[in-house]
Amino acid sequence: FHFLSRSQSNSLTTTRVLYKEIHNSTAHYFFRRISSLKLTKMSKKIVLKTSDGESFEIDDSIALQSETIAHLIGDDSASTSNGFPLANVTSNVLSTVIEYCKKHASVASEEELKKWDAEFVKVDDSTIFDLILAANYLNISGLLDLTCQTVADKIAACKDADEIRATFDIENDFTPEEEEELRRENQWSFQ
Amino acid sequence: MFGSEKSKSPSRRWKGSSESRLEELDRISQLPDPLICNILSHLPTKDAVKTSVCSARWRSLWLWVPCLELSSQSFSDFKAFMSFGDRFFDSNRVSCINKVKLDIYEDGADLKSWIDATIKRKIQHLHVRCTPCTDYEMPSSLYNCETLVSLKLHEVRVSLVDFRFVSLPCVKTMHLKYIRYGNEANLEASFKRLVSCCPVLEELKIFAYEWMSRRAQVYRVVSRSLKKLRIKLEEDFETLGLGFVIDAPLLSCLSIKDSLSENFIINNMDSIAKVDLYGIFGLDDFGEASVVTSRGSRIRGFLLGISKVRDMTICRCTFKLICQYSRFQPLPQFGYMSHLFVTLRVSDLKSLPTFLESCPKLKSLILVWDGNSKKMHSDGDDLHNPIIHFASVPECLLSSLEFVDIKTCISGHAPEMKVVEYFLKNSAILMKITLRLNYYDCANEKSFFKILMAIPRRSATCEVVVL
Numbered sequence: 001f002h003f004l005s006r007s008q009s010n011s012l013t014t015t016r017v018l019y020k021e022i023h024n025s026t027a028h029y030f031f032r033r034i035s036s037l038k039l040t041k042m043s044k045k046i047v048l049k050t051s052d053g054e055s056f057e058i059d060d061s062i063a064l065q066s067e068t069i070a071h072l073i074g075d076d077s078a079s080t081s082n083g084f085p086l087a088n089v090t091s092n093v094l095s096t097v098i099e100y101c102k103k104h105a106s107v108a109s110e111e112e113l114k115k116w117d118a119e120f121v122k123v124d125d126s127t128i129f130d131l132i133l134a135a136n137y138l139n140i141s142g143l144l145d146l147t148c149q150t151v152a153d154k155i156a157a158c159k160d161a162d163e164i165r166a167t168f169d170i171e172n173d174f175t176p177e178e179e180e181e182l183r184r185e186n187q188w189s190f191q
Numbered sequence: 192m193f194g195s196e197k198s199k200s201p202s203r204r205w206k207g208s209s210e211s212r213l214e215e216l217d218r219i220s221q222l223p224d225p226l227i228c229n230i231l232s233h234l235p236t237k238d239a240v241k242t243s244v245c246s247a248r249w250r251s252l253w254l255w256v257p258c259l260e261l262s263s264q265s266f267s268d269f270k271a272f273m274s275f276g277d278r279f280f281d282s283n284r285v286s287c288i289n290k291v292k293l294d295i296y297e298d299g300a301d302l303k304s305w306i307d308a309t310i311k312r313k314i315q316h317l318h319v320r321c322t323p324c325t326d327y328e329m330p331s332s333l334y335n336c337e338t339l340v341s342l343k344l345h346e347v348r349v350s351l352v353d354f355r356f357v358s359l360p361c362v363k364t365m366h367l368k369y370i371r372y373g374n375e376a377n378l379e380a381s382f383k384r385l386v387s388c389c390p391v392l393e394e395l396k397i398f399a400y401e402w403m404s405r406r407a408q409v410y411r412v413v414s415r416s417l418k419k420l421r422i423k424l425e426e427d428f429e430t431l432g433l434g435f436v437i438d439a440p441l442l443s444c445l446s447i448k449d450s451l452s453e454n455f456i457i458n459n460m461d462s463i464a465k466v467d468l469y470g471i472f473g474l475d476d477f478g479e480a481s482v483v484t485s486r487g488s489r490i491r492g493f494l495l496g497i498s499k500v501r502d503m504t505i506c507r508c509t510f511k512l513i514c515q516y517s518r519f520q521p522l523p524q525f526g527y528m529s530h531l532f533v534t535l536r537v538s539d540l541k542s543l544p545t546f547l548e549s550c551p552k553l554k555s556l557i558l559v560w561d562g563n564s565k566k567m568h569s570d571g572d573d574l575h576n577p578i579i580h581f582a583s584v585p586e587c588l589l590s591s592l593e594f595v596d597i598k599t600c601i602s603g604h605a606p607e608m609k610v611v612e613y614f615l616k617n618s619a620i621l622m623k624i625t626l627r628l629n630y631y632d633c634a635n636e637k638s639f640f641k642i643l644m645a646i647p648r649r650s651a652t653c654e655v656v657v658l
Contacts, residue, residue, distance in 0.1 A: 172246055
């Protein structure tokens, strides 16, 4: 017969198996039972509270991708009973950010991540800007680079300043003379 | 924040209180300045400057972008380029610069003061490219820049006048292409000093013209941290060869395009894992007489030295030479080599098995031969003097070769198919063979595939991929 012992450490659940005598048939049964046992990793959960009052519970491995949160975790005074407050992030933006962090915490090839990133940024401009601000506040360098590159690509795709203004709805507040002078000053770029 | 660049703000732009003004701004202009600069830093400078006419907010933002990529050719005249550079590198500006890339095609710009400015502004990546017609000298402040991580210089003058003040504590990558050193007497000392004053140097590229020195000069590469070294010398057999002495215990990647003259000494090659050879040891042909010469023993020494490499890339001249050498002297065993990329002449194909005999653990082979060779395009084959004839099957084909990639486009001619056949028929554990079909030249695609599929495969799990 065999006996099974389980010991729990801080963040890891381990299953230690000791067996004295195993008969062939019991061994079979035994191994089948082992495979059905889930070896779960007890990870720390972090609670984040958004500016509009919603709470999000996520694994620390995902939350730590944000350097801001990493610092908050280290600082005891920052957490309240409801979790860490994020004053500058709303719930729908945070859920999108968590989606990004989850994907980048998972095991995936570089190619796969690149493809996923390309799909991830196919959203409207307003969301992209929200993500830029959130990534900046939460200090997630990968997401910040990705979103800034997306906007940069949009700018690069524009033929000239007029198109840039149209794409981003920027109001031209130069007088025609001012604009002319500026164009002359930076003439080389407009060739 | 804008310093001398004050943006005009006529009252018509103030619509009520500052809060509602912010809300009426478009989203991108609402972003704080550093974030807009971050976005602009992902663009080439030319595009970033285009945004300056979008609105008053954007007028000077591009100046704060910490990256600059400028080519004097994209300006209508050189004076415009000079004034632009003077403006960007004005000594009153103190914002941090991260990356600067300059391509300068004419003399006259104040490059020294520009680079001085970048160093004061904590530059990390500097790339300066000039031409043989220009003569720009780097400022001495460059040689003790504490923030520089990557330095790439092309066709400039480097004069290390006072060796006491050379210190580049963060430089990891250094490319020195066709550099003129202060004065020739100084070349060896300057170069050695420059390399050894980079304690964390990992990648070094040296390109030089052999005729740049009137007497034999020796480049001494002494570095405890160097991992990758690439040397390219434009050969000139008339002059004395440039010598190299390489002392880098951590060196793992070596790439040489050089005649590998007698003055090429590498101390301790054990750590080298990847080698890329494009050298012919100063020899046109290796005949029996060459064996006993110093050159012959140098080849032997060199081959023994790189016998522990795991990844080798070899060009056709070197391959030809090694094949000739192997007729008189046994090749060392490259027991650790798992990856080989060989470019060879069609006439040397028959020597391939001999070479592969010395690579018993080869896993992956990439093969390139001259795609325009008429020999490979003939369909008739002379039985007495076959074009392609492989005399033996080396050990690695039977026991370790898993991937073969033929990069030359083939058209289905008999000699080409013979090569494919050789691998398919003999490789016992081949997993994948990749071919490239020249669709324009192939007479009959269907018959090509028919012949291909009909070749008996020794390995049951072999996948044939045709690109």
